[in-house]
Amino acid sequence: MFKLSIVTPEKIYRELEVNSIIAPGSEGYLGVLTNHAPLVTSLIPGKLTVKDKVNQEKIYSVSSGFLEVYKNQVTILADSIESPEDINKKRAQEALERAKKRLKSKDPTVDLPRASAAERRSLNRIKIHDSYIKRM
Amino acid sequence: MQALREIRRRIRTVQNTQQITKAMKMVAAARLKKAQSNVESSRPYAKKLDLLLKNLSRAKTSFYHPLFEKREKIKKTLLFLITSDRGLCGPFNANIFKEAKSFLEDYEKDQVGLVIVGKKGFNHFRREKWEIVQSYPGLEGKVTASQLKSITNILIELFLSNKYDQVYTLYTQFLNPATFKVTLEKFLNIEPENKEKKLQIDYIFEPNVEEIFDVLLPRYCINRVQMALFESFASEHGSRMTAMSAATKNAEEMIEELTLIRNKLRQAAITKEMLEIASGAEALKG
Numbered sequence: 048m049f050k051l052s053i054v055t056p057e058k059i060y061r062e063l064e065v066n067s068i069i070a071p072g073s074e075g076y077l078g079v080l081t082n083h084a085p086l087v088t089s090l091i092p093g094k095l096t097v098k099d100k101v102n103q104e105k106i107y108s109v110s111s112g113f114l115e116v117y118k119n120q121v122t123i124l125a126d127s128i129e130s131p132e133d134i135n136k137k138r139a140q141e142a143l144e145r146a147k148k149r150l151k152s153k154d155p156t157v158d159l160p161r162a163s164a165a166e167r168r169s170l171n172r173i174k175i176h177d178s179y180i181k182r183m
Numbered sequence: 184m185q186a187l188r189e190i191r192r193r194i195r196t197v198q199n200t201q202q203i204t205k206a207m208k209m210v211a212a213a214r215l216k217k218a219q220s221n222v223e224s225s226r227p228y229a230k231k232l233d234l235l236l237k238n239l240s241r242a243k244t245s246f247y248h249p250l251f252e253k254r255e256k257i258k259k260t261l262l263f264l265i266t267s268d269r270g271l272c273g274p275f276n277a278n279i280f281k282e283a284k285s286f287l288e289d290y291e292k293d294q295v296g297l298v299i300v301g302k303k304g305f306n307h308f309r310r311e312k313w314e315i316v317q318s319y320p321g322l323e324g325k326v327t328a329s330q331l332k333s334i335t336n337i338l339i340e341l342f343l344s345n346k347y348d349q350v351y352t353l354y355t356q357f358l359n360p361a362t363f364k365v366t367l368e369k370f371l372n373i374e375p376e377n378k379e380k381k382l383q384i385d386y387i388f389e390p391n392v393e394e395i396f397d398v399l400l401p402r403y404c405i406n407r408v409q410m411a412l413f414e415s416f417a418s419e420h421g422s423r424m425t426a427m428s429a430a431t432k433n434a435e436e437m438i439e440e441l442t443l444i445r446n447k448l449r450q451a452a453i454t455k456e457m458l459e460i461a462s463g464a465e466a467l468k469g
Binding site: 059077085 | 224225227228231232234235238239384385386387388389390394395398399406409
């Protein structure tokens with residue numbers, strides 16, 4: 048068991064004891080168990096799976112951020128995080144449309160990396176929303 | 184009678200002023216509440232980010248990033264300072280100016296550039312003829328994510344392009360609604376505090392140190408600018424609330440004093456009139 052803190056720029060999102068997590072690292076998904084070696088990685092938009100003390104699984108959608116493991120204390124600094132039921136699908140879809148439009152337009156002032164990041168974020172939200180809300 | 188009318192007019196004026204200060208106090212209190220919750224809820228993230236950076240500076244892997252670069256020779260210094268757009272907020276701006284003055288004393292005018300948030304600061308330093316590189320008037324206690332990014336990018340850009348060799352921030356830290364602290368901090372180059380490498384941590388970096396810092400440091404800088412702004416906004420409202428509360432109290436005292444004088448004058452006038460009537464009647468009788 049180890050301690051997990053999830054913090055966003057707005058607030059402390061969760062602080063709890065968990066058995067394991069699987070997080071979307073920039074080099075691919077990575078699992079963290081108790082007594083993991085110290086590690087720092089950046090996160091990309093994806094699915095965060097948390098197994099709590101009684102091995103109950105909980106899914107979150109994270110956008111980019113960081114994950115630090117140090118002495119059985121895992122800190123996730125996420126730009127944004129929400130559980131599937133909190134995802135506003137309509138908003139995500141609108142964001143996706145906007146991002147796609149910006150990517151397609153030939154306007155040279157468009158910030159392409161930013162638009163494609165927005166596209167990835169909203170796609171991730173929609174995916175997680177769709178695959179977990181239906182099951183419930 | 185002339186004096187009495189004069190006093191009555193003054194009472195009315197003070198009452199009007201009191202109403203304004205009271206309203207301003209209430210507005211400031213409402214804004215303070217929002218600003219305070221903004222500060223307090225974003226502090227944990229800032230703290231964690233700070234801690235992460237401190238931990239990383241203890242990493243065994245050696246690293247280099249241009250934002251860490253300590254320049255040997257400091258030719259030009261950039262000062263980023265946060266003031267308010269509006270006045271009537273007590274010593275809020277004066278305290279910043281005082282601290283800025285003692286900081287700027289060590290420099291010649293051509294060695295320093297200023298980046299200023301707030302109209303008050305802009306006007307003050309333009310009068311004093313310091314070089315203002317960039318100013319942000321009219322934020323009015325609100326800052327959007329893109330504004331935040333552009334402010335931070337300008338600071339980083341000026342440092343990285345070698346135009347400036349160090350960047351300081353000067354802002355008002357919010358301790359509680361009545362206590363504030365003017366704070367001067369080094370912003371760039373970034374100096375992780377843990378210099379004595381007492382306990383090294385053997386971090387695994389994914390993908391590698393450089394890329395982690397590439398993502399982490401801009402965010403860290405944005406966060407520091409954001410915190411400085413949030414702290415200052417909350418302090419401004421707190422300071423204004425205290426000032427307006429004091430003004431309302433002073434007006435109250437003044438009204439009391441003037442009312443006392445008014446009553447005395449009125450009493451005197453009545454007594455005088457009675458005396459006149461009495462003596463007039465006496466004269467008729469006689």
